[in-house]
Amino acid sequence: AYPDRASWEKRGTVIRRGLREGMKLPAHPTFAPLQPIRHGLKTLNGYTVENVAVESVPGLFVTGNLYRPVGFSGKRPAVLCPHGHSATLDGRFQEQMQQRCATLARMGAVVFAYDMLGYSDAQQSSHKLPNALTLQTLNSLRVVDFLVSLPEVDASKLGVTGESGGGTQTFLLTALEPRIAVAVPVVMVSAYFFGGCVCESGMPIHKRPTHETNNVELAALAAPRPLLLISDGKDWTKNTPNVEFPHLRHIYRLHGADDLVANVHLPNEGHDYGPSKRQAAYRFLAQHLGLDLSRVLVGDRVDESPNSVLEPAALRVFDEAHPRPARAVVGDEAVAGLVK
Numbered sequence: 001a002y003p004d005r006a007s008w009e010k011r012g013t014v015i016r017r018g019l020r021e022g023m024k025l026p027a028h029p030t031f032a033p034l035q036p037i038r039h040g041l042k043t044l045n046g047y048t049v050e051n052v053a054v055e056s057v058p059g060l061f062v063t064g065n066l067y068r069p070v071g072f073s074g075k076r077p078a079v080l081c082p083h084g085h086s087a088t089l090d091g092r093f094q095e096q097m098q099q100r101c102a103t104l105a106r107m108g109a110v111v112f113a114y115d116m117l118g119y120s121d122a123q124q125s126s127h128k129l130p131n132a133l134t135l136q137t138l139n140s141l142r143v144v145d146f147l148v149s150l151p152e153v154d155a156s157k158l159g160v161t162g163e164s165g166g167g168t169q170t171f172l173l174t175a176l177e178p179r180i181a182v183a184v185p186v187v188m189v190s191a192y193f194f195g196g197c198v199c200e201s202g203m204p205i206h207k208r209p210t211h212e213t214n215n216v217e218l219a220a221l222a223a224p225r226p227l228l229l230i231s232d233g234k235d236w237t238k239n240t241p242n243v244e245f246p247h248l249r250h251i252y253r254l255h256g257a258d259d260l261v262a263n264v265h266l267p268n269e270g271h272d273y274g275p276s277k278r279q280a281a282y283r284f285l286a287q288h289l290g291l292d293l294s295r296v297l298v299g300d301r302v303d304e305s306p307n308s309v310l311e312p313a314a315l316r317v318f319d320e321a322h323p324r325p326a327r328a329v330v331g332d333e334a335v336a337g338l339v340k
Helices: 005-022 095-106 132-149 165-176 215-220 244-254 275-289 332-336
Strands: 037-043 047-055 061-069 076-081 110-114 153-163 182-186 227-232 261-266
Touching: 005 165, 005 215, 005 244, 047 095, 047 132, 061 095, 061 132, 076 095, 076 132, 076 275, 095 110, 095 275, 110 132, 132 153, 132 165, 153 165, 153 275, 165 182, 165 215, 182 275, 215 244, 227 244, 227 275, 244 261, 261 275
Parallel strands: 076 110, 076 153, 153 182, 182 227, 227 261
Antiparallel strands: 037 047, 047 061, 061 110
């Protein structure tokens, strides 16, 4: 459909406008001042972990953990790590999240793992709000602001990676935020599946009065920035090598950047951010963000054994000693009403 770059860029402008309008994203969001809440610093093997909250729109807090490297000097790349859905509502605390954040920190990245609405510390509302897509996108934009405010972060080297619903957050943020330099959406980009949750497809971002689109075209808005799709054989990404990836490669070729888009397909694996998927992500992020892969290699594989998987209590932002601020808005209707 797009024989040249100009025709794709015209299409991309329409899709990006439809994305903003469909999720009712304010043109100039009113964010609260950056006054990070930080505590619980833990020094581990090659990295530190800190419990952090930042205010997004006034009254809504983004809760997470800040992982930072030890033994590096100068400004460092940074990586945002949103997570996917789980029945236990503990995405940020899961082993697969802690492993990837700790390893990226040991490679030299400043990493922020943060909650979906209603998960872990983000208990101001339930998850499935009608405008959860808008609120979580605003939260991701505010996480970018927080990371670039840190004196140790190189604002020109920002990456984002997440799985499943976190994969959706990954490519949507990349489409909207030019400060994102590298994206790795995991087990999510599909030509026929748009996400099963209101936080992904609950607002009209795919079908607009002007056009219809899908998640492949939304992911293509990353071009020509480096993009890695990680897919598997047991979910809706089973066709990626033959359907989604060839289209993305075509879009990248129009930019003269077909070497910057890649696909790692694991036909015998399922829907997760498991060890082999992390191995692929580490290499791609190291290559394009300038991280030091040699610090975590044993032979030809990344060694995660020095990482510490901590109990949720050690990673919580809000507890008896550190209560949620009184100005926090609570309740589904009240939180949904923060963005009109």
